[in-house]
Amino acid sequence: MHIPDGFLDPKISIGMLGAAVAVLAYSMAKVKESVTALAPQEAFAAVGKGVKNLAGQSRRILTKFGEQKIYKMGMVAALVFAAQMFNFPIAYGTSGHLIGGVLAVVLLGPFAGVLVIAAVLVVQALFFADGGLLVMGANIINMAFFGALLPYYIYAGLKRFIPEWLSIGAAAWCSVVMAALAASFEIGLSGTFALGAVLSSMLKVHIVIGIAEAAITVALVYMFRKLFGAKEKV
Amino acid sequence: MKKLLLLSILIVILAAFFASAHPDGLEKVAEHLGFMDKGIERSSLMTDYSVSLVPYEGISTALAGIIGVFICLGLFWGAGLLLKKT
Known part of the structure; x- marks a missing residue:
């Protein structure tokens, strides 16, 4: 579902760029907070730096947990990139491929997951x-x-009422449909083609692709957890 | 971790040889409705997931995919190393 240059009006593209920067900056701050800890001031005192000099500037250092988390993010990024290459056939001479957004947020949490998907998109472009x-x-x-980010909350909400695999599948299906709707609105509002026609065509195709996304996501989540082993809590 | 990396590489290789060549959902809609030509074709280092130095399509795609897997991995592991140092 990668929009090429030319499909969107530059004004919409720039607006979306701003929105994306905001989402990524917020996610990055959130992830940085979770992978680092405030360095104890004694540590600085021990290497000869006066604690007084540190007033106001609290240094954060990467924790062991944080290090593992970042390695895990790399693994998930690699897996999402790989899985996105695998176009599977659906009806009418059309193919689909995984987005992997729900895969990433289920394995990593919402903000680390967003960063992973964005990184994969940047590498692809x-x-x-x-x-x-x-x-x-x-x-x-x-x-x-x-x-990825929004369907995480669908997954987290549903998980309280239905089995986890089912909530992963439901969130994955929603993720594809929501992404398709968003893309349709951008294309339609850009005046590239009539919004209604784009919306209905995109929906028709992605309702089907979403089913595959759901099945593949559930399978890959369990495979990843099994292969990543004991560090699952990271 | 090694097993996960191998899984990613395996998926890439399978994709290189068995993935559907049909247009994806968005491309199909664009073709069907007739605005595909508004898209601007770009080229990059490995356009269309192929390494131009390799003449065999499947192998070329597999290689491009494996490089991509390592770029994704390297991006985060590099960031991890940088954060560790500071």
Whole structure:
């Protein structure tokens, strides 16, 4: 679902770029907070730095947990990138591929998951010309915000009432449909094509692709947890 | 972790040889409604997931995918190393 350059009006592209930067900056701050801890001031005193000099500037250092978490983010990014390459056939000469947003947020939590999906999208656009440059913000909003961050809360909410695998599947299906809706609105509002026609065509296809997304996401979540082993709590 | 990396590489290799070549959902809609030509074709280092130095399509795609897997991994592991130092 990577929008190429040219599909969107530059005004919409720039607006989406701003929104994406805001989402990523917030996510990055959240993740940084979780992977670091305030350095105890005695540690600085011990290496000869006066505690007084540190007033107002609390240094944060990477924790052991944080280090593991970042390694895990790398593994999830690699897996999402790989899985996105696997286009599977659906009806009418069309294919679909995983977005992997729900996969990332279920394994990593909402904010680390968003960063992973955004990173994969940036790598795809820069190195593989998959997805445009000016529209990168729109792609990040579609697939990392509507495809990962929001469905995380669907997953977390549903998990309290239904088995986890079912909530993962439901969130994954929603993620594809929401991303498709977002992309349709961007294309429609850009005046590229009539909004109604884009919406109905995109929905029709992605309702089906979402089913595959759900099945693949559930399978990969359990596979990842099994292979990642004891460090699952990271 | 090694097993997970191998899983990613395995998926990439399978994708290189068995993935559907049909347009994806968005591309299909754009073709069907007739606004595909508004898209601007770009080229990059590994356009369309292929390494131009390798003449065999499947191998070229697999190689591009494996490089991509390592770029994604390296991005975060590099960030981890940087954070560790400071």
